[in-house]
Amino acid sequence: MSQLLEQLFNGFQLGFVYALIALGYTMVYGIIRLINFAHGDVFMVGAYIGVFGFTLWGLPWPVAILVAMAACAVLGVTIERLAYRPLRHKGAQPIAALITAIGVSLFLEYFCSLKFVFGPDYRVVRLPFEVQRWSLGGASITNVQLLIVGVVIVLILALQYLIQRTKVGKAMRAVAQDPDAARLMGINVDRVIAYTFAIGSALAAAAGVLFVFAYPQLRPFMGIMPGLKAFTAAVLGGIGSIPGAVLGALIMGQAEVLTAAYITTDFKDAVAFAILILVLLVRPAGLLGRSGPEKV
Amino acid sequence: MRKGISLSNTHRVILVAAAVTGLFVVLQALRSSGIITLYWSQVLDLSLIMTIAAVGLSLIYGFAGQFSLGHAAFYAIGAYTAGYITKTYGGTIVTFVAALLAGALLAGLIGYLIGLPILRLRSDYLGIATLGFGIIAKVVLDNSDKISPVLGGAQGMLGVPRLATFAWIYWLAVLAIVLARNFILSSHGRACIAVREDEVAADIMGIDTTHFKLLIFALGCALGGLAGGLYAHVYPFLSPSLADFLKSFDFLLIVVLGGLGSLTGSVVTAIGWTFLLEWLRKVLPQDFLDWRGVIYALVLIVLMIARPQGLLGGKELRLLRPARSTGKEGSRHASA
Numbered sequence: 001m002s003q004l005l006e007q008l009f010n011g012f013q014l015g016f017v018y019a020l021i022a023l024g025y026t027m028v029y030g031i032i033r034l035i036n037f038a039h040g041d042v043f044m045v046g047a048y049i050g051v052f053g054f055t056l057w058g059l060p061w062p063v064a065i066l067v068a069m070a071a072c073a074v075l076g077v078t079i080e081r082l083a084y085r086p087l088r089h090k091g092a093q094p095i096a097a098l099i100t101a102i103g104v105s106l107f108l109e110y111f112c113s114l115k116f117v118f119g120p121d122y123r124v125v126r127l128p129f130e131v132q133r134w135s136l137g138g139a140s141i142t143n144v145q146l147l148i149v150g151v152v153i154v155l156i157l158a159l160q161y162l163i164q165r166t167k168v169g170k171a172m173r174a175v176a177q178d179p180d181a182a183r184l185m186g187i188n189v190d191r192v193i194a195y196t197f198a199i200g201s202a203l204a205a206a207a208g209v210l211f212v213f214a215y216p217q218l219r220p221f222m223g224i225m226p227g228l229k230a231f232t233a234a235v236l237g238g239i240g241s242i243p244g245a246v247l248g249a250l251i252m253g254q255a256e257v258l259t260a261a262y263i264t265t266d267f268k269d270a271v272a273f274a275i276l277i278l279v280l281l282v283r284p285a286g287l288l289g290r291s292g293p294e295k296v
Numbered sequence: 297m298r299k300g301i302s303l304s305n306t307h308r309v310i311l312v313a314a315a316v317t318g319l320f321v322v323l324q325a326l327r328s329s330g331i332i333t334l335y336w337s338q339v340l341d342l343s344l345i346m347t348i349a350a351v352g353l354s355l356i357y358g359f360a361g362q363f364s365l366g367h368a369a370f371y372a373i374g375a376y377t378a379g380y381i382t383k384t385y386g387g388t389i390v391t392f393v394a395a396l397l398a399g400a401l402l403a404g405l406i407g408y409l410i411g412l413p414i415l416r417l418r419s420d421y422l423g424i425a426t427l428g429f430g431i432i433a434k435v436v437l438d439n440s441d442k443i444s445p446v447l448g449g450a451q452g453m454l455g456v457p458r459l460a461t462f463a464w465i466y467w468l469a470v471l472a473i474v475l476a477r478n479f480i481l482s483s484h485g486r487a488c489i490a491v492r493e494d495e496v497a498a499d500i501m502g503i504d505t506t507h508f509k510l511l512i513f514a515l516g517c518a519l520g521g522l523a524g525g526l527y528a529h530v531y532p533f534l535s536p537s538l539a540d541f542l543k544s545f546d547f548l549l550i551v552v553l554g555g556l557g558s559l560t561g562s563v564v565t566a567i568g569w570t571f572l573l574e575w576l577r578k579v580l581p582q583d584f585l586d587w588r589g590v591i592y593a594l595v596l597i598v599l600m601i602a603r604p605q606g607l608l609g610g611k612e613l614r615l616l617r618p619a620r621s622t623g624k625e626g627s628r629h630a631s632a
Contacts (some may be wrong), residue, residue, distance in 0.1 A: 035420060084599055092604030094419075095363075099552050102545055110589030120586075133424040228431070228541070235424050272430030280425055281413050290446035 002138030007261045008254065013145045013214055015253020016152040020207035021230035022237070022245040023159060024200025030176045030240035031196050033094060037101040038079055039204055040227015041108035044220060046072045046205025047212050048118050054128040063130040065209045069202035076201025077194050079104055105227075112220040125216040144239025147192070148210045155206060156246060159199070168195055176240065186257065199228075223267065232276045247287060251275070257280070320466050327462060336574075341462060341530050343570035345523045346471040347563050348402030348552045351476045352519030354562035357552050359480055360512040362415060363423040367520050368543035370407055372437060374399035374521025375538055379456040379528035380446060387457030394469075396525040397465065400590030403521020408514040415509045418495075430544050437536035452535035460529035472519055476559055479515065488512045489557075519545075555597060560613040573616045583619025 021043055028036045034123045046068045053064025085296050087097050113120040131141045137142055163169035174182040183189050211226065212218065237248025252272050260268040279287065323340070326332045332340065352366045374417040377398035385391045416616070441449030448454065479485045487508045490498040499505050528534055536541070550569055554561025572595075576588055 029420075033420075035423070083601070086601050087604055090604055093556075095552055096600050097605035098423075099549060100597055100600045101602060102549075103593050107590060107593035107597065110593060114586055114590070123385075180380060224541075227428070232424065233429065235421065256477070266439045267435055270432045273431050276428050277414060277425050280417055284421060286419055 002190055007137035007257055009141050009145050011254035012259035015250040016149050017207050017211050018230045019246045019249035020203045020232050020255055022150055022234040023202045024168050025231045026197050026234040026239050026245040027200045034097050038104040040223035041105050042072050042087045042201045043208040044223035047208030050209030051125050068205040068209055072201040072205035073198040076197040080197040109220050123218040125212050144213050165283040231270050232272055236276050236279055238286030241288045244288035339574045343567040344465045346570050347469050347566040348472045349520045349523035350547055350562045350566040351472050352516040353547045354551045355476055355512050356516035358416050358556045360488040361424035363419055364426040366426035366539040366544050367547045369430040369539045370517040370520035371524040372539035374403045374524030375528040375534055377402045378525030379534055383456050387459050392459045399525030400518045400522040404514045407517025411510050411513040422623045434536050434539040445616055455502030456528050456532055460526045465526055555608045558608055558612050559616045561608040566599050
């Protein structure tokens with residue numbers, strides 16, 4: 001029983017990190033219908049910058065997270081400006097944007113592998129604080145787990161406020177509903193899309209640093225699997241829906257950790273996708289997604 | 297056929313067959329005389345294998361509009377199946393043919409079975425489901441040593457005999473292209489194109505959309521499996537990374553860069569892209585080898601932004617378009 005509890009804590013730790021990444025995917029998809037494959041690599045860049053912040057540059061770790069978020073917001077907007085906006089203005093097919101997104105993803109991975117950037121090797125990270133364990137009903141819980149859950153919940157609430165209560169958020173919802181009508185109402189669609197990329201990328205950066213707190217390793221390809229799984233989580237929850245992304249990510253985290261703990265570690269990467277396929281068959285729009293006929 | 301020279305169908309077929317045979321003889325001669333070096337011969341083999349798999353995905357995505365991000369899974373299934381058969385039952389011509397057939401059939405069958413549930417999904421959702429299938433396939437291959445130690449698991453599989461000669465690869469590639477062309481030009485093919493253009497409308501016109509989506513998906517996957525089977529008999533080392541997402545992406549990229557709905561585009565791009573990558577490997581100085589991935593990604597992004605409709609933009613070589621026909625049918629084609 002206590003072992004199960006402990007695994008559940010681990011599952012939440014992973015699931016909350018996935019949730020932060022999934023939010024960026026779901027926001028971008030909700031607005032421009034693009035699976036932004038480069039998002040997982042923005043997560044990776046954020047992790048590196050955050051780690052450099054609290055090791056090389058000697059910043060306190062909360063400041064390092066903020067620096068990483070700011071840097072990745074700029075990175076996200078740059079990617080959108082240079083790679084996706086030209087295609088959108090040309091009215092290209094969605095597949096062209098998708099291929100470009102994968103191209104950007106590969107570019108970030110290989111560019112960061114270059115020796116003068118981050119280098120191709122694994123780096124083991126020394127955490128800026130001691131890991132402490134407390135016993136809770138026989139199960140141990142760490143300060144890292146509490147930190148991750150706390151930071152993610154604060155960020156999700158901040159995002160919810162931003163989307164529901166501010167002018168920018170209102171504009172985002174309008175563009176997501178109907179870009180053309182939004183433009184007619186005087187909303188600068190390109191700027192709203194840029195904001196979306198900035199916010200999503202900043203969240204990914206925070207996720208990157210938190211991920212390193214939980215699994216203290218860095219490498220240029222670390223973003224691929226968490227990226228794919230977070231996107232899968234977003235689809236599972238119903239893409240375009242923020243509570244859906246969080247719910248999907250929590251399910252994904254638990255499924256992965258529990259499979260590894262109780263069934264076999266060999267298939268932990270497969271189980272997430274098996275669940276996704278099964279859920280899509282029953283609810284093609286995801287758990288909390290609004291289903292409706294696809295526009296022709 | 298607006299400005300074509302008038303030739304009867306039979307003549308056309310003979311002419312094309314002669315040209316294809318001629319090309320084969322020339323290439324074969326260049327290879328055996330050593331003008332095409334061993335290295336570039338292997339690249340040529342690989343490019344033709346890529347062509348077969350790309351033609352398969354071109355049918356699925358380019359012609360039927362079914363988005364697949366997991367094509368490499370079927371490629372890997374074909375490779376492992378075929379490799380397993382010749383490795384265990386010996387490398388004779390009979391087992392080789394049986395292995396290729398088995399690889400293609402199993403890939404097609406698995407494509408059919410997985411297609412039954414997931415082809416109900418549309419566009420990006422189908423893409424994600426196939427991507428998920430690809431990752432599951434890779435994880436299964438990583439653990440395949442538990443099914444049979446011959447398959448090697450994460451270590452990879454060694455010791456498949458090198459049976460695929462240039463002749464095999466070349467003629468199977470030709471066969472794949474001819475098969476795909478004839479399929480597309482058949483009434484089945486037209487039904488699939490109708491599904492791509494507008495699934496609801498196709499349904500209303502009485503096309504059994506589920507049936508045709510499954511048919512073309514299974515066919516495309518079988519071609520992927522065939523390509524994998526050939527690959528297994530050219531490169532003696534098979535690893536689960538054959539089913540990798542990046543490999544699937546290569547096929548998708550070829551089909552999209554070639555222009556959706558263009559067989560010519562898929563074939564030209566498959567060959568061109570394989571050669572471009574190898575050329576990059578050759579041409580870059582040693583210190584810049586790390587840059588290969590960066591350049592690959594940049595070329596890709598720039599090409600996509602410059603030509604989002606594909607390099608050939610849906611154009612088709614005359615050979616691959618409907619043959620000239622007489623009477624009413626001909627005028628209908630002309631007006632279409």
